[in-house]
Every structure is written in structure tokens, then in C-alpha cells.
Amino acid sequence: MAWGENRWTIPVSPEAVAAARQGRWEIYLTPTRPVPEAWFPALPGCNVLCLASGGGQQGPILAAAGANVTVFDNSPKQLAQDRMVAERESLDIVTVEGDMRDLSEFPGESFDLIVHPVSNLFVPDVRPVWAESFRVLRPGGALLAGYNNPARYLFDWELYEQGILEVKHALPYSDAARLSEEEKRRYLEGGEFLEFSHTLEDQIGDQIEAGFLLAGLYEDYDREDDNDALSKYMPVYVVTRAVKL
């Protein structure tokens, strides 16, 4: 499935960083609704892991607001964007390349907060992401995670892009299962990612299974100018706040 033209790779502006330094900031884990302010601990001195969050967006804002930020992503290009903003704005940001399912780079209980924008559609199994997040968080820490509503994956993708909703796929959906080896090769060579839908039980139930307590939830839509076919009818993203007691 195509990731589309990529706003997730556009770094934040100097103005947004300057405002964050003055205490005026917000971050997004989905396209249109900022994460509620009440979901954050006091940021000065807070150790934050921006998980699968490269691209120069959440990390620089949180660092400018006073947090000690580590941005973790499997894309060297996305991490380079965070380093570019860090250098441009004289911010301290640690960047680490790796897979979101394996945080063995970090000792247990090393972060107070994890922010995880919509990205687990790129891994076939989300359970290791929740288990690893739980391990690296300190007691009292929280995981703020965005993900797709799985209903998105029901439809014929080519028609979807023309605004037509025609049910085609049983859920859970997997590009790996749907595409031929040749198609997969072309996808990956073309810089596209394989996508996987996850059930709400995978997304929410498995966070609870990993040990978290669910403490907040909201939904979001794609931006109007994205003309997302399903967003005209229902929210297509879910964001949760899960806490480690």
C-alpha cells in the first residue's frame, strides 16, 4: 500500500521550536488532533522516547519544551531530519536507529514517557512493541500511541484512492500475504512500505496484556485536504494513553 506523499518527513519550523521554548507547544500523533496537554508529565528533565517517530517533528518540540529526548526509528533518513533540526536549533536530541519491536538498546525503566505516532502498521505483530515499551518505561510512566482503525483495510485500495469504498479484504489485512513476491520487491524498491492491519484487540487489549492500564483514548480523522474516503464517514485513527503503575 502506498504511504502517499509524505508529510511525516517534514520537520518542524524554527517558529514552532521557539514557541515550545516559551512553553507554547503541542504535538500530533495523528493528523488533526493534538495530544491533550493533560496527558503529559512536566517535561523539564523528563526522559522521553519518541518511538518510530523520526522526521524532525515530535522529538524537537519535546526537546525544546525541556525534555531529554531520544528519537528511535529504523530510517536513517528520518533520523537525519531530527539531527538536522537539533543542529539548526541547538537542541540536544539522541537519535538511535532500530526496529520498534526490539528496544534492547535501552535498559529497563529508562524512560518516563513514550510517544509513538501512527507507525505500527509497518510491523506484522504489535505485541513486541507493547512489551518492549512496558519494559523500558519507569513505573508511573506512560505510552501515548497512535494507530489506524483497522476498518481502513477492508477496502479495495485502488478504488479507495478514487473515493469509492468497496469492501474487498477480510481483516486482519496483510500486504505481505496479498502481494506477490515480485510486487513486494517493486514496492520495497520504490521506497514504499508493506502495511498490516491490527485488530483493536491487538492494539488495545495487548497493551493491557503487556501490563499497561488504559487511561485515555481519542479518535481522529485524516485532514480534509487528504480526501480520505473513509474519513468522510468515521474516525480512522485511535490514540491511547496507557500507564505503567
Ligand SMILES: C[S@@+](CC[C@H](N)C(=O)[O-])C[C@H]1O[C@@H](n2cnc3c(N)ncnc32)[C@H](O)[C@@H]1O
Ligand atoms: C508515519 S511516520 C511517523 C513519524 C513522524 N515523526 C510523525 O510525525 O508522525 C512512521 C515512522 O515509522 C518508521 N518506521 C517504520 N517501520 C519501522 C520499524 N519497524 N521500526 C522503527 N521505525 C519504523 C518510519 O521510518 C517513519 O519514520
